[in-house]
Amino acid sequence: MLAPLALLIERVVGYPPVLLGLVGHPVTWMGALIGWLEARLNQGGRRRAKGVLMLALLLGSCLAASLLIVAATRRVPFGWVAEAVLASSLLAQKELGRAVKLVADKLGLSLASGREAVSRIVGRDPDALDESGVAKAAIESLAESTSDGVVAPLFWLFVAGLPGIVLYKAINTADSMVGHRDRRYGEFGWASARLDDAVNWIPARLTALLVAGAAFLTRRTDPEGAWSTALRDARKHASPNAGWPEAAFAGALHISLGGPRAYGGEVHELPAFGEGRAELAASDILSALVLYWVAMNLLLGIAIGLGLALWRFV
Structure with missing residues (x-):
């Protein structure tokens, strides 16, 4: 019952701000170790091997x-x-859920407020976003983070207990910090990026199924569209995993996600997911949040069922 209890505790309590102020967060501790190792190893030659060493030291610790x-x-x-x-x-x-709801609330007040709020959860240039761009960015972040922020860590908690979820978050944090295809991290972050792809492969597809299941229980959503869009469009994404939850959300909500994005002043042409409306608003973020929380309720029910089954038969 470890996994369902952890999910329930986080659902009700979250991570207390007081505790965050006093001792920080486990992910920030992992990030500090990654930063320390990267500063000392990511230089000179053989950077791919040094990146493997960094990852081994991180995961071993x-x-x-x-x-x-x-x-x-x-x-x-x-x-x-x-x-x-x-x-x-x-x-x-x-x-x-709180961070994405804040974007919807702020966008409802003004575009500038929406841009500021969404900049806290995405890496793209907020000043290049119009109202639809802010809404898309929030929903895309919600979709991808449903997988790597909830479903994947819970999956590895079920598989390997506390060590499983700790190792998953270490891998995911390393990928977010050094798994970039640029001059500085292209070689050094190779192992982190590839391992992150591997540990998210199953959870990403389970997330698409979860979203399709939640759409059965949510008004004005399309469960068949969620799964069929994921099957058709997920492969368009550069990541082998990120396209699955994004396409599932797009299909369930009859909207289109993806498309051009600006990072560091440079526009990147990305594929679109879904064939629905491309012009979105704050109300679409709220619709995505309704689907998200139904998915979280469904996930909690599944976790409790699996937990009871494992407790009874294992």
């Missing part, structure tokens, strides 16, 4: 820490509850 925690909690009654509390800090359903 995280695995050792998580195994020590598990060993300590298993010595006390109901220690698994403490593990669930710790694991909940590596899930992001509550904060993700």
